[in-house]
Amino acid sequence: MSTLEQLRAGELNGATRLQIACGLTEFPPEIFELADTLEILDLSGNALSSLPDDLSQLHKLRIIFCSDNQFTELPAVLGECASLSMVGFKANFIRTVPPQALPEQLRWLILTGNEIEELPAELGARPLLQKLMLAGNRLRALPAEMVNCNQLELLRIAANQLTEMPAWLPSLPKLTWLAYAGNPFCADLEVPSSATRIAWDTLRPQKKLGEGASGVIYYAEHLQGADNGPVAVKIFKGAMTSDGSPLCEMAACIAAGSHRNLIPILGEVSGHPGGLHGLVMSLIEPEFGNLAGPPSLDSCTRDIYPDDKRFGLKATLAIAHGIASAACQLHERGIMHGDLYGHNILHCGEGRTLLGDFGAASFYAPDAPHAASLQRLEVRAFGCLLEELLERSDAPAGANGVLQQLAALRDACLAAEPASRPLFAALERQLADLRQSPLDNPF
Template sequence: MDRTETLAALRRGDLAGMGELRLPDGLSEFPREIFGLADTLEVLDLGRGSLTDLPDDLGRLSRLRVLFCSGNPFERLPPVLGACPTLSQLGFRGCGIREVPADALPRDLRWLTLTDNRIETLPDALGARPRLQKLMLSGNRIARLPEGLAGADNLELIRLSCNRLDALPPWLARLPRLAWISYAGNPAEPATEPTVSTSVPWSALEVGDLLGEGASGRVHRAVWHAPSSMQAVALKLFKGAMTSDGLPEREMEACLAAGTHPALTGALGRLADHPDGAQGLLLRLLPAQWRVLAGPPSLASCSRDVYDPALRLSLDKALRIARAVAEAVAHLHGRGLIHGDVYAHNTLWDAETGAAVLSDFGAASALPRGAVGAALARVEVRAVGILLGEVLDCCDAAPDALRALATACLQPDPAQRPDIEDVIAEIGRAAE
């Protein structure tokens, strides 16, 4: 049933007992028939339309956990959301929101997406939501994070790119569970030298099949007809819009600045002269049998990847994957970058050998020098530790030393976590 048919079925009363409802774009008012599902509805997507508010009795949806209202022109986050007893995930992306009242934050808030709005300030009450795990704030006008957020002990992922932050508060890198962070495109991000790169004209490319698609762009197989050679490559064409991680321009800059490493996909050049003005990067083409290690987080898992339950790894392959990711992260830190999105869904691997590479620089940011940069690097050590623990969970047996290493990377006090080089060394010892 497509979304248009869903709306018609709702109005006929055919959807009794429905737990998930995704309505078509173009709504101008909240369909009151939704309240007929009050006892069962858990996920509601209102589509992109012209809604400016939500009904005062929205709390009647007593089982509602997830609400998507992205693309509707809300001036403020509706305060009625705070009255919804089970609401834990909110998606209000690209709405033009200027105000986030404390009353609009549900008690059980776990995942809040406010990407691409006009927000300048956030309430301290945000840090008083003990389940808050994932916070998406890229593309706003935020100049200062609320001090109350320093108490968000369960926060694991935060996206701050393309705001107006002059500095990152010291407490941010000390949050005990924070593992994934992006802040590119803020005054707080150190300036980086422009990277010299090969310019590849569109006319030199023979573009083939679509290999994959993400928030920031599409990746195609392509053949690059260079002046003296011909090379099979991957071509990433960027969509040009703000993503939850930030702007595609910053992703390209970071990918080029990362240079080459065996455990990175690696940029070969920047696209020039696309007929529609699209931006793009040429990347190393991996063999056809390589696949992503896991799927991205789901509504239920929130900030954790979703693995195929049937995936089993030998210890040798698990160690090859973990070591490759750790070495890629160490290389990036050495180049003054934080990846920001070290996940299995950004890890491509060969099931035959266990060889792996880290991909996707959409959340990458430049590391400050000194103690601030070192603290942010230890945030990313936690992400490496999470991935290490996940691949060990896919093994029939794992040495106690490796379990201890994964646990050490997850220390609540970031200062107590091992350096990334120590992580690599310990994995290497286990592989001997």
């Protein structure tokens, strides 16, 4: 984080990235002194309501963040910035999105937590658009022209006022990660399942294990019942996240049921002194870690792996089979995970896996006409995971047949025509057979 004083003193000359949060009510003109170098500008957490008409002077600007400010309209001047590809205006008071505000190179647009009721048709004329985050607005429909968003991979439309799922949505060739819970068209499906109630006064939180957008996870001691002993407790914050409502996340966690590749849910917290919702989960062994890191600003929709990350073929097969099996159960229960990614998978060195983070989960009726179409979106996410695993797999001599079959599964999951992708039930069976097949099996 830089200071306004540093900027005015010229101490930041030559900077490619600038972040200032000090209650700004006006755009500091000194920022234009960085026009020949500045690529990333973060003015989040101020009190800005407008940007200067000559913002395009920042001719190298690729990324701008103005979240948590006072904007009521997405500034039209953004569309004049020739290099701008990522725009983030989360948690403002935006009601209007002018067509002129959409840069031609737009790749990633974040408008979470505003007051938008309508989007311009021109959004469908941004051919590079990959990531669109619109949760927590007042949208009643999406522009029909978005059927032309052939590069769109991640879409967050949870907690809006959509009365129906756009019929064209599952046909988008690259749509992979979709979250839509908390809209009127799916409200009837989001009734929480019953879960064991665990009284807060029987829990003794001791230390924080981690924190995400939707809640905080604590190490705790459970002092009574069959599950007494060390547990993990997730307390939901209750606020809207970029993916949707924490209450929908909790409902999905409970409805997912028991599975060897899902984190076991022991019960729901009752009687929290702050009235907060929470889940009690089994404590995960310390040898488990995240399979990957989340996407970066540059990778946009794809996970980041350490350069030296490698998997043996046995572990690759175990990871793939475990996640396919877990996803198959979710789909049978009418749950879209919505964020099937390596960074949401815990694993240990032997290939044991646990799929977590249901923050983007959505519900659907398994017998609905569009059910299979929705499932195949998530199958594409699995194809991305297979692709990442295969790129990092070390196979012993004689394993070419196994690798070729895995590659064929990857290609089928990533098929450009969504209707031609397999469903998880078939994938789970094929991967189970691959693990057991003696043909070219190096194990």
